[in-house]
Amino acid sequence: MFNLKALVRPNILALKPYSSARDEFKGSEGIFLDANENPYGILNRYPDSYQTELKERLSEYKNIPTKNIFIGNGSDEIIDLIFRVFCNPEVDKALTFTPTFGMYQVASDINNIELIKSPLNDNFQVNTENLKPYLKDDTLKLIFICSPNNPTGNCFNESDIEIILNEFKGVVIIDEAYIDFSDKESWSKMLSDYPNLIVTQTFSKAWALASARVGIAYTGEEIVQLLNKVKMPYSISKLNQQAAIAALDNQSGFKKSIAIILKEKEQLILKLNQLNLVKKIHPSDANFLLVEFDNADKIYQDLVSQKIITRNRHKLVNNCIRITVGTPDENKKLINGLLSISKS
């Protein structure tokens, strides 16, 4: 049985959160003399701490109740909050599958939590057999699953994720930052089956709002309430909330840009495959490709000297560079840049 309270840090369970002026009076009409704001200006009022309008819009779009939605200042903030809610510093542990997104390590280091790294197999899939010894450990509180995975680009097998969700007694976080580029279903559809599941998504990638810093967690109501307790009261500015709402209003723009990116991705795969510098392009469910070269360090530097910036992942995956799919013009320049390197 999943026992949420047993997983939460005792000090967080006992925490009495800050009660803001806007918590104590919730109406939008009235004379507001309660928060020491300047009555003049356009951004003069504190924003809605619970992002009511944004959550209502997301709720309609995703068909997930607002009580199951938490908004963070980017999903990076949500990752940190999850550590702070569940992990006692120096005592508890988290686990992830490597190579993966670097923020899990940084957030665990900041919170003084050991992060166990379970290596992905040669197809970049999870090896659930390797997990067995850890699943009995009461101090293992969190398992982070990044699917589609950054930097490898692939989704993990559904059956492996199901095994983890069923057998692990702690909290499972599925980071779906790239899900909108994939034809796979989001795990957010499964919240009612798995009370230990947190699905994170973000406005930073497919929604083209990296600058606005808006991340989303879909999870059980009690976990939403715990995250609400720990977050800073006004973490999502009014500007950020409005930007996310405007993005949700522009569904056609969203779909069009994803269609262009996916078409460009296919083109890029074709063009890269024609280059003899390229050893392998790993299968991708995301808006980037993990590409293996003979000598990734040299290719990366040669591209930088042409002012083409890619992500050198050689230290994570031997001789691999992660390349984001750009505009048609940017992608053409990348291919020309690689061609000129192969000729030099």
Ligand SMILES: *Cc1c(COP(=O)(O)O)cnc(C)c1O
């Ligand atoms: C880019 C990315 C994020 C996004 O983080 P934000 O803080 O929402 O910008 C989250 N997870 C992964 C795996 C990413 O690659």
